[in-house]
Structure formats: C-alpha cells, structure tokens
Amino acid sequence: MSEPDPDFLLRVVPFLLHNSDLALVQAHWRFDECLLTKLQEMSLDYHFIAEQEVGSFVHEFFGFNGSGGIWRVAAMKEVGGWDDRTTAEDMDLAI
Numbered sequence: 001m002s003e004p005d006p007d008f009l010l011r012v013v014p015f016l017l018h019n020s021d022l023a024l025v026q027a028h029w030r031f032d033e034c035l036l037t038k039l040q041e042m043s044l045d046y047h048f049i050a051e052q053e054v055g056s057f058v059h060e061f062f063g064f065n066g067s068g069g070i071w072r073v074a075a076m077k078e079v080g081g082w083d084d085r086t087t088a089e090d091m092d093l094a095i
Contacts, residue, residue: 004029009070016072023075026052027068064090 005011008027015025028048030041047065071093076082082092 004068012070016070022072023078024064024069024071026065029068064093 004027012025012027016022026048029044032038044065052065067090069090076093079093082089086092
C-alpha cells in the first residue's frame with residue numbers, strides 16, 4: 001500500500017500559509033507497485049492534467065481528489081462544510 005511521504009504536510013501546508021487566496025492544495029500520488037497500479041496512475045494522470053489543471057486555469061469546476069490534498073478550514077466553512085454521512089467527502093466539497 002502506498003502512503004504519503006513523512007514530510008508531506010511540511011511540504012504542502014506552506015502553499016496555504018503563503019497564499020491566503022488558495023482554498024486547497026491538491027497533491028498527486030505516484031504508484032510503482034505493479035501493473036494494475038501503474039494503469040490506475042495513468043487514469044489519475046488524465047484526471048490531474050486534463051481535468052484539474054485546465055479547470056483551475058479557467059476558474060471552472062474540477063473534481064477534488066481528497067486522498068491527496070488539504071483544505072483551508074475557512075474555505076470549507078465558507079462553502080458550508082460537507083455532509084459527514086457521505087462516502088465521497090472530496091466530491092461533496094468540490095461540488
């Protein structure tokens with residue numbers, strides 16, 4: 001099973017600290033374990049490059065990938081939080 005590097009938060013949180021206009025920071029996981037995870041990575045590459053980067057660039061909706069990102073608490077409160085009964089809190093927050 002893949003897991004974040006021990007210094008993940010140390011590397012990601014400064015983006016929020018140094019730019020108060022950011023609501024979230026999205027990271028991109030890499031998988032090198034087997035053919036299946038490499039195929040999953042290819043699918044995620046499309047999601048990150050085509051959907052997220054383009055959506056962000058043109059200030060349009062894009063799906064947030066919750067397993068690899070962090071949110072500013074104030075931004076979550078501003079959008080009304082999320083339904084804690086959902087199994088897809090990342091998509092709930094993005095919508």
